[in-house]
Amino acid sequence: MAEIEIEGKTVEEAIEQGLAELGLPRDKAEVKILDEGANGLFGLMGNKPARVRVSSKSADGDADPAADYAGAQKKVREIIAGILNGMNVGFTEITTSLMAGRILVDIKSPESSILIGKNGQTLDALDNITNLMLHRDEAFRVKVCVDAEGYHKRQEERLQELAKKAAEQVNRTGKPYRFEPMSSRERRVIHLILKSDSALETFSEGEGAYRKVVISLKK
Structure with a gap:
């Protein structure tokens, strides 16, 4: 089952970004709100992003x-x-x-x-x-x-190597690893590659062309 945790300015924005990165329509996804976030002073200082977990629904019992x-x-x-x-x-x-x-x-x-x-x-x-x-x-x-x-397939193989090395670094140092900004397709690949690692979590941060994936140890 594909699953990611993702942040956004609002809960709805985080959900939409999660659906986009997993390539799921809303009715095929399960959403858990981890943190509703909060606005800082005058909406400028101390803003806390919303955080959600988006996953694909089980296909058990579905038609072919x-x-x-x-x-x-x-x-x-x-x-x-x-x-x-x-x-x-x-x-x-x-x-x-x-x-x-x-x-x-x-x-x-x-x-x-x-x-x-x-x-x-x-x-x-x-x-x-x-x-x-x-x-x-x-x-x-x-x-x-x-x-x-097969262009994207070759790109995914490259991302697999990058994800593997980054995961090893996080496990070794205990410090989060931030990739360079990536497209939504590339971010999705990283999330899916590392979702089976029980010691790590991945999420996206930043906006627009500056959005990137972060790998960290699970708390």
């Missing part, structure tokens, strides 16, 4: 997810094909699969460098647009993760 999401997967392929045609970017195959309640997409393209863009920015934009277009239909609230030629 592959059948439930078959229509969504078809819609995703149609959306991405339309976008790529509009960009004049050629592709040979768009495949979709279901994992942990998310639709995973992999695009095969002879123009993968254009599709991926600098540091994956074009690919991330395609990911965001695909999710926005799919979610216009209330029947399709599943999270979509778009990849091309």
Whole structure:
């Protein structure tokens, strides 16, 4: 079961950020409020952020997810094909699969460098647009993760190494470790990699482009 603890200015903001990082719709998540936070003097000094734990609901007793999401997967392929045609970017195959309640997409393209863009920015934009277009239909609230030629898979392998080294440092020194600012996708990977470590906890702090993951020993 995917689970993270996350902070925000308000409880609702923390919940929304947690849902985004886990790629979960609200009805598929369980939320526990750990700290409602507090405003400081005149709302300026001593502000205490809200803190929540967001996790995915158990799938026990659910219907076959592959059948439930078959229509969504078809819609995703149609959306991405339309976008790529509009960009004049050629592709040979768009495949979709279901994992942990998310639709995973992999695009095969002879123009993968254009599709991926600098540091994956074009690919991330395609990911965001695909999710926005799919979610216009209330029947399709599943999270979509778009990849091309295994780019994100390679990035996840790199993040696994970073997370492993950071976890070893925290266990050795007892001091929290703060990563450099990351995208929501990268933060989610770090959270999921370390969620099984019973001695550690991870949470996100900061705002916007400066948001980062922190690893610390559990209290």
